[in-house]
Amino acid sequence: MMKNTPYxxxxxxxxxxxxIFMVATLSSGEEAAQAVRSWCAxxxxxxxxVGKRVPDGNLSCVCGFSFNAWGILFGSTRPASLHTFREFxxxxRKAIATPGDILLHLRADRMDLCFELATQLLAPLGDAVQVVDEVHGFRNFDMRSMVGFVDGTENPVGNKAVEATIVGDEDPTFAGGSYVIVQKYLHDMNAWNRLTVEQQELxxxxxxxxxxxxxxxxxxxxxHSALTVIEKDGKEVKILRDNMPFGRPGSNEFGTYFIGYARSPEPLEQMxxxxxxxxxxxxxxRLLDFSKAVSGTLFFVPSSDFLEALGD
Known part of the structure; x- marks a missing residue:
């Protein structure tokens, strides 16, 4: 990391x-763009x-922007590795690209905090944006995914998490930022549950x-674990996942919202x-025999300093 990296x-x-994960598209016109720029600050x-009302609720928000939105909102100078989502x-059996200009990733230890923050964030935007996808995620028992296995075991922590996710002197104009890919997966739980535990483990x-x-x-x-380990020049490259289960049992919807942060989209795309x-x-x-990706977007998360400076 470079010295004096923006926060x-x-x-x-x-x-x-x-x-709560929300993906929105930007309405056309300079009035909508100006509304979003002012809102960022x-x-x-x-x-x-919102968080002050429940000090131990651990409320936070991450806001990111797509390649197309960046040009409209902030000009032609973009983060070095920001591009549209690449399909694979x-x-x-496809990682598909879907519309999305703005990402909001809200986290807390209580859903009411996430819900209240989402409400307060959207209110001033009015019709400047349209939410095209909204997912309310929950932590499943002892950190398990919808398919019953512990998720995020290999996540970096502490300084290693910062090193893995935060842009430094490789792109000094956008230091303090991060890249993030989100995908929504739906699972065929009937087919998955027909496997024995030993088959699921394989x-x-x-x-x-x-x-x-x-x-x-x-x-x-x-x-799954073999193919999601990424190496470059003989060293493992870490990403930070904060996946969440979601679903509606009455509609037979059982899913995982994948969200992966990294200081470059390269390891995410290689995965x-x-x-x-x-x-x-x-x-x-093999997990893709039971799981289907139904959304996919790449965003850049600028530093907090960048967002707050937009108010000037």
């Missing part, structure tokens, strides 16, 4: 029990105002109860390529 948004906020104050895979690459990684001698090379295309090609992630 980042709460990308590496500790994991909480509740979250007020985000931190709204988080403080083939029809029927798909994931970990023991279900203990969360211990399977030995390489028995772990399939196309297991998706490994999963959907395969390593080698065709040797894709």
């Amino acid at each position: 980042p948004q709460g990308v590496d906020t500790p994991i909480t029990s509740s979250a 007020d985000i931190a104050g709204l988080v403080r105002a 895979g083939v029809e029927g 798909v994931i690459g970990r023991k279900k109860l203990s969360d211990i990684e399977l030995d390489d001698s028995v772990k399939p090379s196309n297991s 998706l390529e490994n999963m959907f295309v395969g390593r080698p090609v065709g040797h894709y992630d």
Whole structure:
């Protein structure tokens, strides 16, 4: 990290029990753009105002912007690695790109805090944006995903989380920022639950109860854990995940909202390529036989300093 790096948004906020994910598109016209620019400077104050009511609620908000929105809102000088979401895979097993200009990732240990903050954030925007996707996530028992395995085991912590997620002197104009990819996955739980525990463990690459990684001698090379480990120049490259289960049992909807932060989109995209295309090609992630990606967008999360300066 460079010295005097601008203060980042709460990308590496500790994991909480509740979250709301909202993706919105920007309305056309300079009036809408100006409304969003002015709103950016007020985000931190709204988080403080709502969070003060429950001091131990751990309320936070991360706001990101897509490639297209950046040009409209902030001009042609963009973060060095920001681009539109890259699709991977083939029809029927594809990481698809879906519309989205603005991401809001709200976290707290109480859903009412997330709900109140979402309400207060959207109110001043009016029709300047349209929310195209909203997911209310919950923490599932002992940090388990919808398919019953512990999620986020390999997340970096402390200084390593900052190093993995926060842009430094590789792009000094946008230091303190972070890249984030979000995807919504829906699971065929009937098919998944027809597998034995041992079969599920081979798909994931970990023991279900203990969360211990399977030995390489028995772990399939196309297991989820094998394909989501990213290496560059012989070293593992970490990303920070804060995935959340969501669903509506009455509608037979069971899902996982994937959200991954990194200081470059490269490891995130390499992970998706490994999963959907395969390593080698065709040797894709077995979990995708039971899970389908129904959304996908890449955003850049600027520093808190960048957002607050927009109020001047």
